[in-house]
Amino acid sequence: MGSTPDFGRRDLIKRSAALGLVAVPSISTLTACASGGDDDGNKVDKGKKSDKNPLAVNESAALDVVIFDGGFGQKYAKDAEAEYAKAYPKTDGKIKHSATQKIQTVLQPRFNGGTPPDLIDNSGAEQMDFGTLVAKNQLTDLTPLLDAPSVDDPSKKVRDTLRPGVVEMGQFDGKPVWILYYAYTVYGVWYSKTNLEKLDAEYPExxxxxxxxxxxxxKKGVAGWTYPGKFPYYMPFSLYPFIAKIGGPETLIAIDNLEPNAWKHPAVKAAFEAYYELYKKGYILKGSPGLTHIESQTAWNQGKALFIPNGSWVENEAKKTTPDNFQMAVSAPSSLDSSDEMPFGTIWASGGEPFIVPKAAKNPEGGMELLRIMLGEKSTKNFVKQVSSLTSLNGGTDGLSLPPGLASAQEALKKAGTNVVNPRLQDWYVALQKQQIGVGALGEMMAGRMTPAEAIKKIQKFADDTAKDDAVKKYKHA
Incomplete structure (x- = not known):
C-alpha cells in the first residue's frame, strides 16, 4: 500500500468532507472548474490507426497520469505505464506519473487553466464531483475505448470483456460513457471465519x-459489530442491499431517483429498525462512533467485534493488522424474514476506482490506451496479486492463488448470480450520500442519538431538498 493509512480506503467510495476536507466544490468553484474548455489547439496530433494502435495514439507523445494515492498504491499503475512504453517505445521517459490524495486541490488549477492530465484516477476525499464534470462537459467520451479491440483478444471489444454494470456506471442519463471504473468492489458484511469458529458458529443467514x-x-466479551463512526457512510455497504433484499430492487431505484417518500418505504423502516436493535441490545463495540475506518478495521482484526460493513478493498488496506489465521470473508446481508422480496445472497457489487480522461487533455488517446492496457489480462492479474482486489475485467484471476477475502468475494458474487444491486446515490449525489445521509443521520442513529423514525424523516428531507435544488444536476435510472 502506498499511502497514508487514513486515506487508504477505496474509491468507489470517495472520502467525505465531514472532517473539513473538500468533497464537493462550491458553485463558484465548479463554475471556475468548468471554464477550462476544450482547446483542440493544445492537443497532440493523432497517430496512425492500425491493428496494434486501434485508438490512433501518437506514438511519441508524452503522457500525463495522476493516480489517487490510496490503498491500492501506485505500482499497478506504474507497471501498466511500463507496458505502454513497451508498446510505444518512443514514449519511454515521457510518461509523467503523479500521485496525490488531494485530487481536487492539485488538479483544479490545471482544469481552470485548460491543462489537465491525460488520465486521472478520480478518487479519495477530494474527488472531483462527477455530476458537475459531466454537466459542464469537462470529460472525454470513452466510447472509442470501449469499442476498441481488447488487448488479449482482438475479436472482442473492450466493452464485451467487462463485468456486468461497469459500462452503465460510467453513464449519466444513458448518455456517453464518461467514467471507467477500474476496480470491482464487493460490499457486504465482513467477518473472520476463524473467530466465528471459536463461537462454534457460521455466518447467520x-x-x-x-x-x-x-x-x-x-457473553464472551466480544462485540457483534463495529463500524467507522467517523465515516458512517460505510453503513450503507451492508444496509442498502439489506433494504433491497427486504423490499426489492425498486426500493433502491426510487431512492436513487429522489422520488417523493422513497425513504418512507416499509423496507427502509424495517432495515433501520433491525440495525438500531444492534445498538439497543449493546451489540456494537463501545467507542465505535469515534473510530476511523482504520481504527474500526484494526479492532475487528483484533477480534474485538465479529462483523464490519466494508468493501473488498479491506483485505489489502487492513493486511498489516490482520492475523495470519484470520480467514477473512464477506457475506451478503442476513435475511430479515421469509417475506423478503429477494433471496439470501443478494449483494451490492459494482465498479470502483473511477478513471476519467479530461476533455481538454493534450493526449486523450494516450489516456484511453493506457486504460485499454490496464484492462488486459496481464495488468489485471498484476493488480489482483498486488492489492487483493478484482478489476472490472470479467475474469483475470485464472491460475492465481487468491487470498481468503478475495476468494470469498468471488464466491459471494457467484452465489448472488443475478441478485446484485448497485445503488447510484453515492455516484450521483456525493454530498447527500456522505455528509447528509451518512454523517447527518445514519451515524446519529447508530450512536443512539436518533431513532430510526427520526433518521428516516431527516434523510427524506435531505433527499427532498436535493431534489428541489436547481443547482444540483439530477440523474435517473434508465
Whole structure:
C-alpha cells in the first residue's frame, strides 16, 4: 500500500468532507472548474490507426497520469505505464506519473487553466464531483475505448470483456460513457471465519440468528459489530442491499431517483429498525462512533467485534493488522424474514476506482490506451496479486492463488448470480450520500442519538431538498 493509512480506503467510495476536507466544490468553484474548455489547439496530433494502435495514439507523445494515492498504491499503475512504453517505445521517459490524495486541490488549477492530465484516477476525499464534470462537459467520451479491440483478444471489444454494470456506471442519463471504473468492489458484511469458529458458529443467514450470535458473542466479551463512526457512510455497504433484499430492487431505484417518500418505504423502516436493535441490545463495540475506518478495521482484526460493513478493498488496506489465521470473508446481508422480496445472497457489487480522461487533455488517446492496457489480462492479474482486489475485467484471476477475502468475494458474487444491486446515490449525489445521509443521520442513529423514525424523516428531507435544488444536476435510472 502506498499511502497514508487514513486515506487508504477505496474509491468507489470517495472520502467525505465531514472532517473539513473538500468533497464537493462550491458553485463558484465548479463554475471556475468548468471554464477550462476544450482547446483542440493544445492537443497532440493523432497517430496512425492500425491493428496494434486501434485508438490512433501518437506514438511519441508524452503522457500525463495522476493516480489517487490510496490503498491500492501506485505500482499497478506504474507497471501498466511500463507496458505502454513497451508498446510505444518512443514514449519511454515521457510518461509523467503523479500521485496525490488531494485530487481536487492539485488538479483544479490545471482544469481552470485548460491543462489537465491525460488520465486521472478520480478518487479519495477530494474527488472531483462527477455530476458537475459531466454537466459542464469537462470529460472525454470513452466510447472509442470501449469499442476498441481488447488487448488479449482482438475479436472482442473492450466493452464485451467487462463485468456486468461497469459500462452503465460510467453513464449519466444513458448518455456517453464518461467514467471507467477500474476496480470491482464487493460490499457486504465482513467477518473472520476463524473467530466465528471459536463461537462454534457460521455466518447467520437470518436476522434472528444474527441477534442470537451477537448475544452469544457478548457473553464472551466480544462485540457483534463495529463500524467507522467517523465515516458512517460505510453503513450503507451492508444496509442498502439489506433494504433491497427486504423490499426489492425498486426500493433502491426510487431512492436513487429522489422520488417523493422513497425513504418512507416499509423496507427502509424495517432495515433501520433491525440495525438500531444492534445498538439497543449493546451489540456494537463501545467507542465505535469515534473510530476511523482504520481504527474500526484494526479492532475487528483484533477480534474485538465479529462483523464490519466494508468493501473488498479491506483485505489489502487492513493486511498489516490482520492475523495470519484470520480467514477473512464477506457475506451478503442476513435475511430479515421469509417475506423478503429477494433471496439470501443478494449483494451490492459494482465498479470502483473511477478513471476519467479530461476533455481538454493534450493526449486523450494516450489516456484511453493506457486504460485499454490496464484492462488486459496481464495488468489485471498484476493488480489482483498486488492489492487483493478484482478489476472490472470479467475474469483475470485464472491460475492465481487468491487470498481468503478475495476468494470469498468471488464466491459471494457467484452465489448472488443475478441478485446484485448497485445503488447510484453515492455516484450521483456525493454530498447527500456522505455528509447528509451518512454523517447527518445514519451515524446519529447508530450512536443512539436518533431513532430510526427520526433518521428516516431527516434523510427524506435531505433527499427532498436535493431534489428541489436547481443547482444540483439530477440523474435517473434508465
Amino acid at each position: 437470518t436476522w434472528d440468528d444474527m441477534l442470537k450470535l451477537c448475544e452469544k458473542a457478548k
